[in-house]
Amino acid sequence: MSEVATPVSGEIKFNIQVSDELTQNVKPLLHEIKHALESLIENGDTSIIDLRSIPLAPGEEDRILDTLGKGEVQAKLESLGLSEIIETQYAGVWVVTHYNDDGNIISRFIEVTTMPSILSSQTEDVMAAYSSLTLDLDENQETI
Amino acid sequence: MTDRINNKDKSPADLVQLEKSRLDKTLGETLRSQGISRRSFLKFCAATASMMAMSPAMIPKIAHALENARRPSVIWLSFQECTGCTESLTRAHASTVESLIFDSISLDYHHTLQAAAGHAAEEAREIAMEENYGKYLLVVDGSIPMDNPGYSTIAGISNYDMLMDTAKGAAAIIAVGTCATYGGIPHADPNPTGAVSVGDLIKDKPIINVPGCPPIPVVITGVLTHFLTFGSIPELDHIGRPKVFYGQSIHDRCYRRPFYDKGLFAETFDDEGAKKGWCLYKLGCKGPTTYNACATAKWNDGTSFPIEAGHPCIGCSEPDFWDGGGFYKALSMPTANITETAIYTAAGAAAAGVALGAMNRSKKNSAAAAHSDTTIDDLEK
Ligand code: SF4
Ligand code: SF4
Numbered sequence: 001m002s003e004v005a006t007p008v009s010g011e012i013k014f015n016i017q018v019s020d021e022l023t024q025n026v027k028p029l030l031h032e033i034k035h036a037l038e039s040l041i042e043n044g045d046t047s048i049i050d051l052r053s054i055p056l057a058p059g060e061e062d063r064i065l066d067t068l069g070k071g072e073v074q075a076k077l078e079s080l081g082l083s084e085i086i087e088t089q090y091a092g093v094w095v096v097t098h099y100n101d102d103g104n105i106i107s108r109f110i111e112v113t114t115m116p117s118i119l120s121s122q123t124e125d126v127m128a129a130y131s132s133l134t135l136d137l138d139e140n141q142e143t144i
Numbered sequence: 145m146t147d148r149i150n151n152k153d154k155s156p157a158d159l160v161q162l163e164k165s166r167l168d169k170t171l172g173e174t175l176r177s178q179g180i181s182r183r184s185f186l187k188f189c190a191a192t193a194s195m196m197a198m199s200p201a202m203i204p205k206i207a208h209a210l211e212n213a214r215r216p217s218v219i220w221l222s223f224q225e226c227t228g229c230t231e232s233l234t235r236a237h238a239s240t241v242e243s244l245i246f247d248s249i250s251l252d253y254h255h256t257l258q259a260a261a262g263h264a265a266e267e268a269r270e271i272a273m274e275e276n277y278g279k280y281l282l283v284v285d286g287s288i289p290m291d292n293p294g295y296s297t298i299a300g301i302s303n304y305d306m307l308m309d310t311a312k313g314a315a316a317i318i319a320v321g322t323c324a325t326y327g328g329i330p331h332a333d334p335n336p337t338g339a340v341s342v343g344d345l346i347k348d349k350p351i352i353n354v355p356g357c358p359p360i361p362v363v364i365t366g367v368l369t370h371f372l373t374f375g376s377i378p379e380l381d382h383i384g385r386p387k388v389f390y391g392q393s394i395h396d397r398c399y400r401r402p403f404y405d406k407g408l409f410a411e412t413f414d415d416e417g418a419k420k421g422w423c424l425y426k427l428g429c430k431g432p433t434t435y436n437a438c439a440t441a442k443w444n445d446g447t448s449f450p451i452e453a454g455h456p457c458i459g460c461s462e463p464d465f466w467d468g469g470g471f472y473k474a475l476s477m478p479t480a481n482i483t484e485t486a487i488y489t490a491a492g493a494a495a496a497g498v499a500l501g502a503m504n505r506s507k508k509n510s511a512a513a514a515h516s517d518t519t520i521d522d523l524e525k
Contacts, residue, residue, distance in 0.1 A: 003458045014243075018448065023400050024399070025399075048200035048201070048203075048381075049200075050193075050194050050199075050200050051439055052194050052441070052446065053194070053197065054400050054440065055397040055398065055439040055440050056399065057399035057421075058399075058448070058452060059428050060399075077183070077187065079180075079181065079183065079184040080180070080184050080187060080188060083187055096190075098187055098190065103348070104446075105445075105446065106191050106195075107190060107191045107194035107195075109190065109194075109200060118183060118186055118187060118188065118190070121183075122181070122182035122183050123187065124181075124182040125181050125182045125183060128181075134406065
């Protein structure tokens with residue numbers, strides 16, 4: 001078991017514990033991810049776990065993320081605040097984190113899929129892109 | 145959210161026109177006109193699903209519903225209250241995603257947030273009621289004094305008259321905070337103002353109770369968003385609370401629960417047990433009888449919640465929490481049986497927790513009846 005948070009000064013003690021005894025959720029969650037990978041392989045079923053819906057003890061989220069680690073793909077989405085889309089060292093297991101403008105996490109999901117849907121170009125955006133490229137080519141024939 | 149509130153220089157009639165043109169647009173149209181891509185919209189829907197405590201599998205449904213949602217008019221009335229609920233709400237929409245939701249409602253009257261005062265403010269309320277009769281959402285914080293109407297008035301109108309008048313044309317009512325939902329602190333013994341809740345007075349409208357002292361910011365926004373998204377009220381429990389947020393007790397979702405099940409309790413705020421993060425039951429924790437989302441939604445942008453900071457739950461989202469017999473008094477001592485049951489099976493331990501919860505409820509009721517005051521001894525215990 002790790003130590004109680006270090007007191008800031010000789011006299012004042014902060015009573016916020018960082019005990020390993022508290023971490024009861026890490027293993028079950030990793031097993032859930034393993035089962036989700038299994039059904040991705042067998043049936044192509046994708047899964048999403050909302051980390052904010054699980055009553056995690058202090059430090060547990062970090063331990064889950066540390067265990068999953070980082071893999072080959074790390075993408076950033078800059079819209080309505082930053083989003084990070086990271087493939088973990090386990091291919092097919094992604095961590096998607098949405099931040100607000102102040103840099104606070106507003107939601108965090110573990111997605112078990114070959115590609116989180118937020119990374120794919122959306123049909124509506126592709127159609128809008130087609131129109132605007134067509135318009136740009138028509139209007140700026142000389143400069144392009 | 146603050147269209148009418150920010151447009152300080154416009155006359156009420158101009159504002160109505162402005163609102164009308166905006167209310168005609170669906171949320172999808174509004175977002176597209178602001179140049180927000182479909183991908184960003186999906187991000188918005190994912191954050192919204194999480195905020196509404198819905199399964200991520202619901203994201204496509206939420207996207208479809210939000211795309212077609214229209215901006216509802218909201219009238220917010222504050223009666224006998226401390227403004228803590230509004231403080232809580234205004235902490236909630238600092239984020240871009242949440243402010244998008246609030247840009248999607250038309251908050252037409254809120255006497256703490258609006259610039260207009262007195263008759264101009266009342267005129268805004270009357271116009272909003274007339275324009276959106278039968279469709280607006282009424283949000284109420286604070287209890288209503290029934291002893292003497294003079295205890296709390298707004299622009300010379302008693303709280304009772306204003307509530308009854310405004311409720312008539314509301315599609316639904318959201319009572320925010322323990323005062324509006326169950327009478328709260330004004331209702332605490334001996335209830336000097338004769339405070340009652342919204343639900344005590346209004347019986348012919350759907351009422352969603354969002355208790356808490358104050359309620360968690362994302363729970364308030366989550367309930368408002370549910371109404372905005374689906375145009376309906378969420379499933380409620382036996383005392384009118386949305387089950388998605390209040391369906392489980394603090395105790396059921398508490399990360400200290402394994403210690404409770406093993407019979408490991410902090411006996412004082414600075415003993416070894418407290419330092420090791422053991423259960424706070426003996427320090428008066430009301431988690432077993434309290435239903436709220438603190439253990440998962442948490443406070444201060446998801447940082448932590450009272451139990452995580454080492455303080456027991458005081459049961460603020462339950463009726464009569466103030467008269468429960470002392471915040472630092474354990475309602476009943478867990479017996480040795482709990483430890484024994486925990487050794488037999490996990491399911492048995494959970495059952496013991498349920499039984500204890502029931503025991504606590506009756507104990508709490510008798511404490512409320514006897515109304516024992518919290519003394520300095522309780523605080524020092
Ligand atoms: S009694 Fe309180 S601290 Fe203990 S497990 Fe229940 S909710 Fe958590
Ligand atoms: S932990 Fe208990 S007292 Fe504290 S805010 Fe949540 S419900 Fe209220």
